[in-house]
Amino acid sequence: MQQVRAVVARAKGAPVEIVTINVPDPGPGEAVVKVLTCGVCHTDLHYREGGINDEFPFLLGHEASGIVEAVGPDVTGVAPGDFVVLNWRAVCAECRACKRGDLHYCFATHNAQQRMTLAEGPDAGTELSPALGIGAFAEKTLVAAGQCTKVDPAARPAAVGLLGCGVMAGIGAAINTGAVTRGRSIAVIGCGGVGVAAIAGAALAGASPIIAVDIDAKKLKTAKKMGATHTIDSSPLSGLDPVTEIKRICAETYEGADGADVVVEAVGRPETWQQAFYARDLAGTLVLVGVPTPDMKVPDIPLIDVFGRGGALKSSWYGDCLPSRDFPMLVDLYLQGRLDLDAFVSEEIGLSDVEAAFERMHHGDVLRSVVVL
Incomplete structure (x- = not known):
């Protein structure tokens, strides 16, 4: 288990906080990812405002790129050192949609089985609800290995990480x-x-x-x-x-x-x-x-x-996407100069700037603020 800094929403409408969280070692089907960048998306604000559900506290952030640090014993699709964009459609291959060949409509997408928890204070040990099963406003996060999509490491992390949600959508x-x-x-x-x-x-x-x-x-x-x-x-x-x-x-x-x-x-x-x-x-x-x-x-x-x-x-x-098919293709188009993902990055900020980024989002001042760790 590791302890890292992360951005958490404790209650509906309350300002977010930077806290220390526990990130478990990866179990079967899981991966720990060192987060490089994470975009500030309207969905994170929906979580904070209670517009998704009321399973507080939330570990926010989901439009992320990073480096795989460790994987569970049965993981073969990714390995430590891989540059990945995180996704919230880790297909199960077992549901009705997957079996009929519509993997992009998977009805039972995977998330990590273990939960990250608060590490300090009177509520230490409280389980966190990661946004879209990712929770990437954090120095490291635990996800299902299928949520890691390998892409060309030559790409700018702040730009291609946005494929994880809004740009792909x-x-x-x-x-x-x-x-x-x-x-x-x-x-x-x-x-x-x-x-x-x-x-x-x-x-x-x-x-x-x-x-x-x-x-x-x-x-x-x-x-x-x-x-x-x-x-x-x-x-x-x-x-x-x-x-x-x-x-x-x-x-x-x-x-x-x-x-x-x-x-x-x-x-x-x-x-x-x-x-x-x-x-x-x-x-x-x-x-x-x-x-x-x-x-x-x-x-x-x-x-x-x-x-x-x-x-x-x-x-x-999610743009009816299949991450394993669409993310690498779009990253290749970006590297060829045919898709200007850099234009979506309005500013690069730190973890402590997320609350201010929500405010700028309200005023329509940015396409995306991107947290760089």
């Missing part, structure tokens, strides 16, 4: 879930980290037009840099209706188009989901990748509109 929402490709149009509503990643994925796939929608001019400027061909300011002051504008832009590109072939909703709110629903072309696809809160409901849309527009209404969980 966005790219995958466009390419895997939305199946966007050449000759197809896409609109992305919400241009934070995940939305901009969806735009980057659409650009990789050759989609056109690629329409970015947001209320923040700074985010639209970033979206343009990452591949958006058109931007729509949907703030109240602009006076623009995003649905009307998306339809207009697509009709200018493809005769007869009545919206985008794919609309990615990267906000996670009923009103933007409704915009995405009506901004689709006939037989178009809506992809929900923004994370809603439990109290939100699907808008009151006439069922005849659901039937009459056809197409598909999908949710994208």
Whole structure:
């Protein structure tokens, strides 16, 4: 067992704390990873605010890269010294989805069996709930070995670590879930980290037009840099209706188009989901990748509109990715200069800066703050 520093959320809405935790030696199917970098994701904030569940205290952090330090006795997929990106889809190979060949929909993904615990104070020994089964705002973390995906060690850790969640979720929402490709149009509503990643994925796939929608001019400027061909300011002051504008832009590109072939909703709110629903072309696809809160409901849309527009209404969980397939491919594209993952790293910070990074996230000042250890 080792003791390391880590960022923990003890109670709903309370500021995070840096504490000392116990990291067990790896058992069967487990690995201890020395964390190099970890992005500050909205999901971590959801955990802190009690928006995921109430299993406090949480060990936050999950968008991480690191070096495998030790593995359990039966682990063969990774070895000490491997440079890895951590993932939260360690497939089981036994569930119904896996057995039918849909590993990217695995219903029983693996996490470490042992629990990391608080090391000091009156609550020493209390088990921690690691965010998404990872818990990487820590100098070292214990994970299932299948959560370690080997990638090219030539890559910049702060950049490729973001594939562990937000960037993969966005790219995958466009390419895997939305199946966007050449000759197809896409609109992305919400241009934070995940939305901009969806735009980057659409650009990789050759989609056109690629329409970015947001209320923040700074985010639209970033979206343009990452591949958006058109931007729509949907703030109240602009006076623009995003649905009307998306339809207009697509009709200018493809005769007869009545919206985008794919609309990615990267906000996670009923009103933007409704915009995405009506901004689709006939037989178009809506992809929900923004994370809603439990109290939100699907808008009151006439069922005849659901039937009459056809197409598909999908949710994208982790970009429908298979880490062992997608992470190495995207890292290779990054190293070839075809995918600018560096552009997602707004700042590099320390463990003690996580709470301040949450505040900057609220104000939309960053794509990603990345903790560097």
